[in-house]
Amino acid sequence: MLQSKAKWKFATNNESLQWMDDTIQLSPVTKELLLQRGITTANQAREFLSPSLTNLHSPHHLASIEKASLRVHKAIEQNEKILIYGDYDADGVSSTTVLLIALRKLGAACDYYIPNRFTEGYGPNEAAFRKAYEDGFRLIITVDNGIAAVHEANIAKELGLDLIITDHHEPQEQLPDAFAIIHPKCSPDYLFQELAGVGVAFKFAEQLLGYFPEQLLDLVAIGTIADLVPLVNENRILAYYGLRKLTTTNRQGLKALKKWCKIEGTVTEEDIGFLIGPRLNAVGRLQDADLAVQLLLTDDQEEAEELAEMVEQLNRQRQQIVADIVKEAEGMVQPADQSGVIVVAREGWNEGVLGIVASRLVQKYDRPAIVLAIHPEEERIKGSARSIPAFDLFKNCMRIRELFTHFGGHAQAAGMTLPLHNLHDLKKHLNELIHQQLTAEDFKQEIVISKTLKISEATESLVNELEQLAPFGMANPKPIFHIKQVPAEIRQLGNNKKHLKLHFREDTCQLDGIGFGLGDLYPKISQQANVSLVGEIGINEWNGMRKPQMVIRDLRIDEWQLFDHRGKKQLDLTLYDSNPEVDYAVCRQITERIPKDLGIVTYDMDFAALDKVSSLFIFDLPPDLGKLEDLIKKTKPATIHACFNVENSMYMQVFPSRDDFKWFYAQILKRKTIDLNGELEMLMRARGWTKDRIVFMSKVFFELGFVKIDNGVIDYNPTPVKSDLRDSKVYQKRLRQADIEKTLYYSNYKVLKKWFSFCMADVEVPKEEKVTHGI
Template identity: 60%
Template sequence: MLQSKTRWNFPNNDHEISKWMDDSNGMSPIILDLLLQRGITTKKQATTFLSPDLANLHNPFDLESMDKATERVHKAIKNEERILVYGDYDADGVSSSTVMMETLIELGATCDFYIPNRFTEGYGPNESAFKAAAEDGVSLIITVDTGITSVHEAMIARELGIDLIITDHHEPQEELPDAYAIIHPKISPKSLFQELAGVGVAFKFAESLLGYFPEHLLDLVAIGTIADLVPLVNENRVLAYYGLRTLSTTKRPGIKALKQVCKIDGIVTEEDVGFLLGPRINAVGRLQDADLAVQLLMTDDAQEAQQIAEMIQEINKERQKIVTTIVSEAEAMVNTDEHDVIIVAKEGWNEGVLGIVASKLVRKYDRPAIVLAVKSETSEVKGSARSISAFDLFTNCMKVRELFTKFGGHSQAAGMTLPRENVPMLQSELNSLINQQLSEEDFTQVVDVCRTVSITEINEKLINEVNQLAPFGMANPKPIFHVKHIPSDMRQIGNMQKHLKVQFRDETITVDGIGFGMGNLYSKVSPKTPISVIGELSINEWNGNKKPQIVMQDMKIEERQLFDYRGKKQLNLTSFINDSKEGLVISNSTIDDLPLSVNQISYKSDISNLVKLDSLYILDLPPNLSILKEIIRSTSPSNIYAGYYIEDSAYMKAFPSREDFKWFYALVRKRNTLDLNKEIKLIMDTKSWTKERVLFISKVFFELGFVKIEKGVIEYNPTPVKKDLQESILYQERIVKADIEKILYYSTYIELKAWITNCLEDLKAPKEEVTNGL
């Protein structure tokens, strides 16, 4: 058996395709099933989802204060007031700032943008920046992707005589800022969709200000929406869908240059944004001022765009190195035995990458993680948090809001600043809260598996149908499929053999499975064993050939496995014993340095108290089959490793026949005395026997009392007690040993596995019920 790393959640199979409320002809059963899992039950809903339409976007004026804010901006432009766009340093904030700047510039505004430095100013609006803006003559500030928690800063703006328009999408807290206007879906009663990204809100504002639908800004909207991990449903799905189209054909020099350094050619996908474009834009604000990223998106100069894109590429490489270092240091501090919420802190850590580090800790330990940089000069800590799906980080941190100097975020991600001395209290409170709310099972990452498919179902047509549901993202994840099949081939590939390639074959159909970072599982899969894998379906294109494949994310094996290492004289135990959860080694010689989870016994040990365990390692053959059967029954192992070696085989030596014994006995009786020291060679040549056979027959006769042997001289006993050869212990041991070798050593893999299975199936056989004393 092999335990999966994640918990696989299959959909409730109680539903039927017949739950569709109207005609669904023309759709494949798999697509119908996937839509049903997304709550889509009518043809109209399906059409809306599968064919996103800009006409389905909601009216910008459904957002509260949109008209008031629009009127104020037009007034500022008319009066030639100075307008400042105040953004955030992530990809959503950068794209939001660009959307608003391009809109204001198109309207002829006198405007500029400002993005705070993550390290010297922190997240969101700040008093110093507002005062500096006032000194520069700014009379109107528009925040994008930030500001909903800036109560103090809104008060400062009023005192400075600055009108503040807040556009944001982050979670509102109990007190709202006293701003001139707040445009926020979650405080807008008329809003039909409340999950827009910051750039989505800015885009709505831009549409209102321009008086027309600004399709040319959709490439920017796609970057912020996808990179910020908002739900890709409803309006976000439409914006992302058309935004990706615009990204694919964009004329913006900055985006074209960034696509070039990312080696993105042709159609841009949500994965290109999420894993290539977005992280590079984010990297700028993580390590320095994010202004450079806004300049990249706004520039009209191709040469300048290329220079900035290359600079951003280098910044991203540096970011990756810093992340690797901090992750290594953070992992050394983690103690999940004591705490179910991970909190690590250290002086000198780069604040800009702590969210990435927290995400990596969550993935590795399946625990919420808070990663903090210690600021010794202020006796504060500042950092980021990420959570597991079962634990709402925002809600729970708000229960201890008094511990934070600053706090904000979502259910799964947050940023925070707090006094250093409050960290132990935060650790204690969050541990208490998570233990009250979650069970042990909740700490295992859950993967939603859409359905099981056979090898024959996986083809290019199915994959193309699934891709109709793209763009994928939050609330519309890429479908994960389950496959169970016996691999026809499996091997490790890539640098350091880190990856796993599996081939599944069914009749004439062949499907490859590729598991990145799963190379370590190669030694955990025994031959001819059905494996279950989950992953995404895709098409692998190589040299013009297209082939369907499953990109594996996890694997498990639900039946007992036999790992056959028989006959290996120098067997290295380390590779498979160290990973054992609960193991037992059977060996007649002591093995040093076994893990604490693995015990050792010999066949002479007391086996009456053995319990069920994960792995059984058989390194020596038993003196009889019954004792090994009893050990296997008592331990009922999930995995059995056969690793014994025979120096002197009984089974491979021809066993003397009764005629052989008769001939030799007749010789001894005739000669009365036989000196093997002188005559054994003659006997061997005469009968074509081995020396071992002559000696074995002699010892059996000696044990039965038919002869006496002293210093190699055999003397006939004229008055022996009549006995059968079967009464010789030596004779019986030879038969038993040969039988053991035949069953356990010289058997085929299938035969040995069947013998082990029979040992365990004996346990399942119900005992006969005793009735009327019978």
């Protein structure tokens, strides 16, 4: 067996959902994936696979949007200064840019303000509002924030500032007393509530402009995808067309940024998620986010290239800071921490990247992680947390809310500030809660598998169909498939053999599976193992050749495994992560070949005290097959390593025939005495026998009482007891030894595994599986 690293969960279709018609040509695999998304008809499938801008909802259905629009137009007419109050992440800066472009298009006197992550934190703050009023602004429009700004809204009213809030975050029990709130979840008539902040800003821009501003969709795609909102309904349409617009964008800032990202051709959601989004986020993580907005706004090529290079440098700096903190944090994680919630804190850590660091710790240890920066002069700590699916971080932290000065977030991520002296209690209480709620299995990461595929189904045409399901993201995940097959070939790739490649064949169909970073599993996959693997199906193109390929996310082997090391004198068993509590060496006596960290089982032990074991490393052949059968039946190992090494093989030596015994005995009868000290060479030449054969037959005759032997001289016994050759223990021992060697040492892999399988099943090995010898 081989355990998977993650917990596998197979997606199931709602039994009430059935495919309703066949007026669209799709493979059964794609139809099943659409059913998992609640799509049952050809028309729904067409709308999903080919999104249309006509299916976007009208911004008129957003509550207060007309009131807000009139107020903005009045401000433009009266030349009032308008301030856009944004946020420092990719959604926030793209939202700010969208609304700023729309207002400038209308001739507004407007500017933007994004709070500093370190000195001001997220969302509106009183000082910023007062400064805006002093600077002559009379209308503030928030983007991607503001729905929780109850106090700040009151300050705005007190100052005589009109506040329009556009946001998408969860509304709290009390809404701010603002001039207008544009929020899908505060709009009963709006049919989609999961827009990103940039999606809400875009709707407001559309209302203000009086037409659909398609030219802004590239910015909308960035914020929507980077903010991890569900990519369904309107978000899917906006992302779909936004990626097209981003592919051909004329914005100098985005063109320069794409160049640094080495993005050529069609831009995908992965380009935003892994390249563009992190770079825009890096600015606000290390300094004011204004630089990111300037990059998105500029239409000057030279300035764009300069700004993009600055963003790139900040991103590299962010990557190095993250790497340094991750290394320090990992060094602080103690073995005891790995059983519950990991909490690490240190002075001097950059607060802007602690969420990324926490995510890295979760990925490595499969545990919730809280990473905090210590401010000793204020005796407080502040940072971020990330969790695992089975542990609701928000709910559990709310149970100890009294420990925090500030706390916010959701089930899988949170931010927090607390007094330094509460650090111990935070760790103590969270560990108590997690151990009360979770089992060991709950800590494993979860992979949701869309469907089991046959090798014949993993075709290039299927990959082409799957591409129509993109863009992938929240609520529309990239399909993960499961394949179970015996690989035709397994090998390691890369300079350091870091990667794993499996090749599968089924009739005329072939499929490669590539596991990046999984090269360490190579020695743990036995010959002819039936491997289950899960991953994404795509196309590998090399030297003009295109063929389907699975990028492996995880793999496991559900059946017991046999590793064949027979005859190998140099054997590195450190590759197999032996554990003395569950792994045992089977031998007659301890030798240098046997690792010191293995438990020892000898053939003369009482097996009744043994239980199931993980691995058996069998170094020596048993004295009889029955002994080994009993051991396997009792321990039922998940893995067997056959490490036999036979020096003087009984099976490979020719067993004397009955005629051989007759001829030799006739010579003894005839001559009465044979001195092997002087006549051995003559006997060997006469019959072409080996010394071993002559000595063996002599011992059999001696044991049966046919002869007497003294110091190499054989004398005839005139009064022998009539016996059969098989009555000799020496004869039977050699028969057994040859039988054991043929069954366990000289058999091929398939026969050996079948023999062990019968033992595992706790049934008698069939006679046809037993090798018999005789004269």
